[in-house]
Amino acid sequence: MGAMSALIEGSIFVVKDNIDTDQIIPAQYLNLVPTIPDEYEKLGSYALIGLPENLYPTRFMTDGKMKTEYAIVVAGRNFGCGSSREHAPIAMGAAGVEAVIAESYARIFFRNCVATGELYPVESTSRLCDVLKTGQRGKLDLDASSLVVEGKTYSLKALGEVKPVIDEGGIFNFARKQGLIAAQQ
Amino acid sequence: MTLTEKLFARASGKSNVNPGDNVWVKVDVLMTHDVCGPGTIGVFKREFGNNAKVWDRERVVIIPDHYIFTADSKSNRNVDILRDFVREQGIKYFYDVIDDPNGSWHFDPSKGQLKRQFGSNFAGVCHTALPAKGHTRPGEILLGTDSHTCMAGAFNQFATGIGNTDAGFVLGTGKLLLKVPETMRFHLVGELPKGVMAKDVILHVIGDIGFDGATYRAMQFDGPGAHALNMDDRMTIANMAIEAGGKNAIFEFDETTRAYVDERTKRNGTRAQYEPVEPDRDQKFIYDKTFDLSKLEPTVAKDPDPGQRALARECADIQLDRAYIGSCTGGKTSDFLAFARVVNGKRVKIDTFGVPATPDVVIELQTTLWEGKSVWSILESAGVLMTENASCAACLGGPADTFGRLNRPMNCITATNRNFPGRMGHKESKVFLASPYTVAASALTGHITDPREYLG
Ligand code: SF4
Numbered sequence: 001m002g003a004m005s006a007l008i009e010g011s012i013f014v015v016k017d018n019i020d021t022d023q024i025i026p027a028q029y030l031n032l033v034p035t036i037p038d039e040y041e042k043l044g045s046y047a048l049i050g051l052p053e054n055l056y057p058t059r060f061m062t063d064g065k066m067k068t069e070y071a072i073v074v075a076g077r078n079f080g081c082g083s084s085r086e087h088a089p090i091a092m093g094a095a096g097v098e099a100v101i102a103e104s105y106a107r108i109f110f111r112n113c114v115a116t117g118e119l120y121p122v123e124s125t126s127r128l129c130d131v132l133k134t135g136q137r138g139k140l141d142l143d144a145s146s147l148v149v150e151g152k153t154y155s156l157k158a159l160g161e162v163k164p165v166i167d168e169g170g171i172f173n174f175a176r177k178q179g180l181i182a183a184q185q
Numbered sequence: 186m187t188l189t190e191k192l193f194a195r196a197s198g199k200s201n202v203n204p205g206d207n208v209w210v211k212v213d214v215l216m217t218h219d220v221c222g223p224g225t226i227g228v229f230k231r232e233f234g235n236n237a238k239v240w241d242r243e244r245v246v247i248i249p250d251h252y253i254f255t256a257d258s259k260s261n262r263n264v265d266i267l268r269d270f271v272r273e274q275g276i277k278y279f280y281d282v283i284d285d286p287n288g289s290w291h292f293d294p295s296k297g298q299l300k301r302q303f304g305s306n307f308a309g310v311c312h313t314a315l316p317a318k319g320h321t322r323p324g325e326i327l328l329g330t331d332s333h334t335c336m337a338g339a340f341n342q343f344a345t346g347i348g349n350t351d352a353g354f355v356l357g358t359g360k361l362l363l364k365v366p367e368t369m370r371f372h373l374v375g376e377l378p379k380g381v382m383a384k385d386v387i388l389h390v391i392g393d394i395g396f397d398g399a400t401y402r403a404m405q406f407d408g409p410g411a412h413a414l415n416m417d418d419r420m421t422i423a424n425m426a427i428e429a430g431g432k433n434a435i436f437e438f439d440e441t442t443r444a445y446v447d448e449r450t451k452r453n454g455t456r457a458q459y460e461p462v463e464p465d466r467d468q469k470f471i472y473d474k475t476f477d478l479s480k481l482e483p484t485v486a487k488d489p490d491p492g493q494r495a496l497a498r499e500c501a502d503i504q505l506d507r508a509y510i511g512s513c514t515g516g517k518t519s520d521f522l523a524f525a526r527v528v529n530g531k532r533v534k535i536d537t538f539g540v541p542a543t544p545d546v547v548i549e550l551q552t553t554l555w556e557g558k559s560v561w562s563i564l565e566s567a568g569v570l571m572t573e574n575a576s577c578a579a580c581l582g583g584p585a586d587t588f589g590r591l592n593r594p595m596n597c598i599t600a601t602n603r604n605f606p607g608r609m610g611h612k613e614s615k616v617f618l619a620s621p622y623t624v625a626a627s628a629l630t631g632h633i634t635d636p637r638e639y640l641g
Contacts (some may be wrong), residue, residue: 016491022582022608026582027607027608028584028585031252031257031263035230050606054613081396082332083258083603084334084347086350104397104400104417104428105400107430108348108402111347111348111351112350125220135577143304171350171354172228181357181358
């Protein structure tokens with residue numbers, strides 16, 4: 001992974017409140033082990049497949065595709081609630097998502113984003129999920145903490161102390177860099 | 186300091202900590218299971234090398250429990266990954282599904298779902314197995330790769346769920362950087378009235394604060410009402426702290442805790458020394474509310490999340506297709522006994538599945554006699570489909586052949602802990618959470634039913 005750029009540009013997928021980990025990656029796919037490369041890719045192909053069709057007629061993943069066309073997910077309150085499965089941020093990361101912008105996060109999901117370095121979990125300062133629409137293009141600036149969509153700028157909360165950890169690709173790389181654990185042989 | 190702050194201070198070697206501090210915490214026990222264990226092991230090997238050793242082979246507890254009784258080949262392989270790792274590392278506490286240490290695990294669907302398919306060392310659902318096998322101790326830090334690890338907070342310890350990467354870090358170092366949470370206090374007074382169970386208490390509390398009402402926070406349950414609860418009931422409450430977004434739940438230590446823990450550590454020969462944390466006089470809470478248990482009524486959390494609180498008696502118009510009793514939180518012996526009290530001598534009207542949390546529960550139900558009949562047979566005569574294969578089963582859906590899984594859209598009432606869309610299988614199913622009493626009464630009528638009229 002390594003250091004990522006502070007600018008993320010791409011299509012936006014919008015979801016509402018309380019998207020739990022079963023909707024991000026349904027339990028039946030938890031037999032896939034994220035550290036096995038093929039199964040990591042496969043997890044990506046199922047990202048957000050648990051969103052009910054009646055509420056989300058536009059699907060996040062196209063059937064048969066391993067990658068999503070959406071780089072940014074915009075959400076409401078309590079994104080990632082439910083189980084502690086790290087498969088959730090990993091499925092989204094494996095599908096090609098680079099950042100989530102939510103009003104708030106469930107604790108374990110937020111932590112798993114940071115620990116794995118898969119995604120930037122950014123917090124919005126207003127209810128973007130009611131304003132933005134799936135398919136719009138956005139420009140997310142992590143240093144300036146802003147999102148620009150169709151010429152309009154929305155301010156975001158600063159990522160703060162977790163940004164350098166994700167920049168490094170997760171806690172292990174970060175801890176090594178800081179000398180907290182020994183360098184890899 | 187609050188109980189949780191005291192635990193953080195002790196585990197980080199500091200005399201004082203404040204909410205918001207990030208501290209390195211020494212871990213007493215790390216638990217993992219078949220769904221997150223293989224990934225955790227993968228992270229550990231990737232980061233510490235193929236020949237690395239875990240930090241302490243007596244402090245890692247591995248409990249296969251989620252996808253065990255399924256013919257799904259990847260799930261069976263995942264149990265084998267755990268078994269190889271245990272052998273390689275000499276892990277002391279591994280509750281294998283089978284007795285052959287050199288074998289591999291294959292569920293045999295031809296024997297059916299109901300008949301026992303596990304060996305003598307199998308322990309069942311991790312959060313219920315941990316205390317039963319003597320791995321929960323007051324004053325300790327328990328981390329697990331499962332969000333309901335918070336259940337062990339019933340034992341006056343800090344217990345929370347973590348992801349595979351964090352768990353891989355703990356496997357190698359025995360430590361983790363954690364943030365000290367703020368504490369919310371739930372002061373319980375009064376006694377539970379007839380027909381009301383611990384499950385109703387926690388569903389009521391979650392309804393009160395909202396299902397993200399405790400995000401990043403500790404939930405401390407104290408007061409005479411808390412001390413009057415037995416350990417099973419405290420576990421039911423602590424289990425669902427995560428359903429309000431809580432980082433952990435914590436109860437005070439008392440004689441009830443001591444009796445339970447001492448008995449289990451002795452029986453299993455696990456570490457018997459511990460040092461509880463006692464409450465300080467000056468505890469600072471970010472929320473402090475008293476709940477009178479005697480005022481509670483049978484409560485339900487409606488689809489689609491655990492915060493959708495309603496009273497059972499107000500939901501009589503909700504028709505049901507299925508009832509389910511099981512899981513770490515609702516599959517204990519006391520839960521089945523409550524269920525059996527309601528259905529004894531009657532017949533359920535809808536498909537009803539019973540999955541004990543642990544093999545011990547199976548034995549207890551088969552050997553507890555009411556007027557000469559075992560509780561197990563009373564449940565079966567009432568039409569409950571009881572499996573001896575203790576596991577998570579349909580609590581989280583699982584592979585398509587999982588016992589009790591909702592494979593098509595339907596309404597299900599359940600004694601489990603989570604009801605997000607798709608949680609028990611089909612994403613268009615609706616799941617209603619309730620106490621074993623309420624689930625049992627509803628199974629008899631086919632709609633959501635207040636159980637009080639069924640309890641003499
Ligand atoms: S029984 Fe349900 S809640 Fe408990 S550990 Fe298993 S899947 Fe999780």
